[in-house]
Every structure is written in C-alpha cells, then in structure tokens.
Amino acid sequence: MLARILALLILAAVPAAADPVVCAPPPGQRLAVVGVAEWDRLNVRTGPGVAYAILGSLAPHADFLSATGRVGFLTQLCRVACDQYRAGVAGFGAIVQRDCLGRSQIWYELRAPGGLSGWSSARYLELRAAAPPPGALPPSPGGGDHPVISPPFPDPAARVLYFDCADGERLRVTLREETQDALVRLASGREFVLRRMPAPGGLSYVSTAFGGLSLEGDRAAVYWKGPGAQGSTRCLART
Numbered sequence: 001m002l003a004r005i006l007a008l009l010i011l012a013a014v015p016a017a018a019d020p021v022v023c024a025p026p027p028g029q030r031l032a033v034v035g036v037a038e039w040d041r042l043n044v045r046t047g048p049g050v051a052y053a054i055l056g057s058l059a060p061h062a063d064f065l066s067a068t069g070r071v072g073f074l075t076q077l078c079r080v081a082c083d084q085y086r087a088g089v090a091g092f093g094a095i096v097q098r099d100c101l102g103r104s105q106i107w108y109e110l111r112a113p114g115g116l117s118g119w120s121s122a123r124y125l126e127l128r129a130a131a132p133p134p135g136a137l138p139p140s141p142g143g144g145d146h147p148v149i150s151p152p153f154p155d156p157a158a159r160v161l162y163f164d165c166a167d168g169e170r171l172r173v174t175l176r177e178e179t180q181d182a183l184v185r186l187a188s189g190r191e192f193v194l195r196r197m198p199a200p201g202g203l204s205y206v207s208t209a210f211g212g213l214s215l216e217g218d219r220a221a222v223y224w225k226g227p228g229a230q231g232s233t234r235c236l237a238r239t
Contacts, residue, residue: 021127023082023096023106027069030128031110036060043239044118048072048107050237051219055118062112063128070109072119074220078105104239121239161219163235171224171235173215181205184215184224192227 025031036042041057049072058065073079078100085092100106104121111117163171172185180196182205192213194205203222207213210227217223223232 020082020086020093022101022122023086024071025067025069025108025127027067029067029069030063031065031067031108031125032063032128033058033060033065033124034126035124042120042124044110044112044116044120046118048109048119049074049220050104050239052119056116058112058116058120064113065125066111068109068111068117071122072107072109073100074105074107075100082106104236124239162238163222163224164238165224165233165235167233169224169226169233169235170238171222173222175203182215184213186226190227 021029033042036058038060041059042062043054044056044058045052045054073082078096081092081095081100085096096106101123104123106122107119108122108125109117109119110125159175159177161171161173161175163173165171170187174183174185176183182194182196182203183191184194184205185191192207192209194207194213194215197204197206202218203215205215212225213227214225214232215222216232217235219237221234221236224235225232
C-alpha cells in the first residue's frame with residue numbers, strides 16, 4: 001500500500017529545490033528560524049510533534065542555532081520519501097518539500113546559543129552555510145540521520161490546544177475532562193462550549209448553537225465549523 005501511495009505521489013510531483021540534507025542535517029549544522037510572523041515565535045518542544053510539551057520559543061529571525069543530528073519523522077511516508085530522496089531517486093524531492101516539510105512532518109532537535117535545547121518543526125528552520133560561532137553549545141552526542149520516533153502519543157497533561165485555520169482563524173481549544181466538553185476561543189475573543197462525542201483516539205465535539213458547531217480531528221489537525229458557517233475549515237496545530 002505504501003509503495004502504491006508513493007508511486008501516485010511521484011506522478012503528481014513537481015521539481016523541488018530542496019537539498020537532501022534537509023532530511024538529515026549533520027551535528028553542528030547551523031540553522032535559522034524562517035517563515036514565522038513578526039508577532040509570533042517558534043515553539044521548542046520536548047519531542048518531535050505538537051503533542052509534546054513546550055520548553056521555550058525562538059524569535060522569528062533567530063540564527064546560529066545548532067542541529068544535534070537527530071531527526072524525527074511523524075509519518076512513515078516521510079521516512080521512506082527521505083530515504084529515497086537521499087538515495088537520488090527522481091521525484092521524491094517534491095514529496096519531501098510539499099508533503100513532509102510543508103506539513104511539518106519533519107522535526108529537528110536543536111540547541112540555541114542561550115542554552116535552550118529541544119525539537120522544532122523543520123518547516124520553519126533554514127539550513128545555513130556557516131557553522132555556529134565560537135561559544136555556541138555543541139551538539140548532543142550520539143546523533144545520527146535515522147528517525148528517532150514513531151508518531152507521538154498525546155501528552156495526557158496537555159489540555160489547551162492551539163490551531164491555525166486555512167481561512168485565517170486562530171483557535172484556542174481547552175479540553176475540560178471534568179465536564180466532558182471543549183471551550184473553543186476564537187481570535188476575536190468569542191467563546192463557544194461544545195459537547196464531547198464518542199471518538200476513540202481523536203477529538204469530536206459538537207453543539208447545536210448558531211446552526212451547529214463542530215470540532216473534529218485530533219491534536220495535530222481538526223476541522224472546525226464555526227457560527228454561521230456552511231462547511232468546515234481545516235486547522236493545523238500551531239508549531
């Protein structure tokens with residue numbers, strides 16, 4: 001099945017400019033934060049994926065970060081695509097660029113000059129030519145270019161989730177176990193309470209208010225139907 005999926009992706013692929021090293025930055029590789037809005041910051045987490053706790057954050061143009069050499073792939077597709085891309089197989093560069101980097105499915109472990117160490121999405125990290133300046137922290141020992149994780153398990157202590165939606169909306173979702181509901185707060189400050197529905201391993205919350213509200217998916221991505229909307233909008237967890 002995976003081979004069939006990859007074959008279909010290759011047929012749809014377009015040339016990409018990504019360097020194969022994005023799949024395995026070596027220890028000590030200089031990184032810089034890119035693609036983060038001036039008012040925002042890039043989270044650094046305890047593991048690769050948004051289910052892991054936040055240790056700190058980096059400014060939009062933070063530079064002289066140092067890769068440890070450890071890479072996390074959140075899907076088997078990206079693991080295989082990177083292996084093929086690094087082996088020089090045609091067509092996989094576009095898959096890595098579009099379906100892996102573009103969807104935050106590749107994460108790097110890094111260290112910042114100030115001492116912060118953890119994982120961030122490679123989507124917002126650019127590989128720079130020069131090594132970190134003198135005084136930067138060295139990479140962790142025992143690195144490598146092989147995947148170090150499987151898809152992450154949700155942190156049971158994490159009860160507040162943040163999502164950025166395709167239509168520009170931003171959600172703050174508070175999961176309230178004691179009442180079996182979710183409090184959804186929009187960027188405007190409006191709040192809605194949705195009732196939890198059976199959904200093993202995922203998120204499913206609904207309300208009959210405002211013509212019907214719903215939040216369906218998981219901690220990585222949800223479909224949100226807001227007040228007065230005719231359909232749902234896809235929202236990705238903020239990285």
